[in-house]
Amino acid sequence: MLEPAYQVDVVVVGAGTAGLSAAHRLTSAGISTAVLEAAPYVGGRMSTEKIDGFRLDRIGQLLSTSYPELRLTPGLDSLALRPFAPGVLLHRDGRRHRAGAPAAGGSTRGALHVVRALASAPRGAAVSPVRTGAPVGGAVDQARLGAALGRIASTPVDRILARPEMPAGQALARRGVPARTIDGFLRPLLAALLCDPELSTSSRCADLALRAFASGRLCVPEGGADMLPELLARALPPGTVHTGVRVTSVCTTSVTTAEHGVVRCRAVLLATDARAAAELLPGLRVPDFHPVTVVHHTTDDPTVAFSTGTSLLLDADRGGPVAHTAVLSNVDPSRAPAGRTLIASTVLGTPPEGVDTAVRIHLSRLYGTSTRRWETLAVHHTPEAVPAMRPPHDLRRPVRLLAGLYVCGDHRDTSTVQGALHSAHRAASAIVSDLGAAGSMHSADPAPTLPRAA
Secondary structure (H helix, E strand, O other): OOOOOOOEEEEEEOOOHHHHHHHHHHHHOOOOEEEEEOOOOOOOOOOEEEEOOEEEEOOOOOEEOOOHHHHHOOOOOOOOEEEOOOOEEEEEOOEEEEEOOOOHHHOHHHHOHHHHHHHOOOOOOOOOHHHOOOOOOOHHHHHHHHHHHHHHHOOOHHHHHOOOOOEHHHHHHHOOOOHHHHHHHHHHHHHHHHOOOOOOOEHHHHHHHHHHHHHOOEEEEOOOOOHHHHHHHHHOOOOOEEEOOOEEEEOOOEEEEOOOOEEEEEEEEEOOOHHHHHHHOOOOOOOOEEEEEEEEEEEOOHHHHHHOOOOOEEEOOOOOOEEEEEEHHHHOHHHOOOOOEEEEEEEEOOOOOOHHHHHHHHHHHHHOOOOOOOEEEEEEEEEEEEEOOOOOOOOOOOOEEEOOEEEOOHHHOOOOHHHHHHHHHHHHHHHHHHHOOOOOOOOOOOOOOOOOEO
């Protein structure tokens, strides 16, 4: 019996980071691929708004220089990463303390620089010992933290995944980490890394985040978050990516679109967010999500640009809505016009009413200056910004649903850019294996009329 003619080997639904990186691996294997995206642009949640020369990320998810998939993903060779200063700045009792400077290369010896950095943090002289000095406590606590970061930086991933799983906060307490170290350093740090200030995330996922932090540098893509998917899209063969194409149904041999007909294929890869994937395939798990609000300000106050340098500033006091903030134009000058300052601040969870006013009040304490004359550039609220990873969390959720139907995205792995890229790597490998492709299997059948490829 003859197989029905098809127009492309694989249809990828969704032109976010996962879908585009999977398309790269498929085309590199000689598999003809079409990427269909409902939005008028690629990138999904990794989008950047351009306003008056400013480049404003909608979610502002942090990356790490230690993410393996940033090095392994085809098409990202020219991605420029702009690192923050080593470690983070913690705001506690009106003072800032540098903490957690990561090891260069992940060595234990280098990780012990954490101890020196914490021990040299300024100490107040007139308040109680519990609330003064480095937020992680005394010298013994600092040494324990430095040793722990050194160990986790060199711990193999497989060993982390084999550990007992429980909420991160519970796991840290069971390991004997002092409460002041959890609340003064680990909670604000993990909130920035996982968008989960309550530490309800799986302890395995939290350990992976700490491992990435301890063995690399926090960073952002130069030019904005959308540079990563833009680079992937540009490097694909011409005619691969089609924007403005809404998919209404999928099966193992075809994709139906709202306005552009049916695309016949050999396999379908769903690379949308979790909710959109479940709408196309009822029964797929939809996780809870962490809401994220990013507030962007600019000011002509020259002291702000010098106050924190290129550091990420975390609020260890939890004294307002802002979880972390940075003078982003110091980290990546391309984010703002010459001579202008861009401050990006992240609010986790449901934002308060009058979020901009509440954020300004909080930022005036964090930066130690008046914010009344700061200009608000944008307030980006994303209710379903980051999939929650509460235990039990399967970090290697299956990407092959059945032969011919696959799914990838950060909801199949960890809720990070590394997780999205890794899930795409797994899905593309499964497709190549199942199709047994040594070369293109594209058959001569007229393609439907689709928008011009992006």
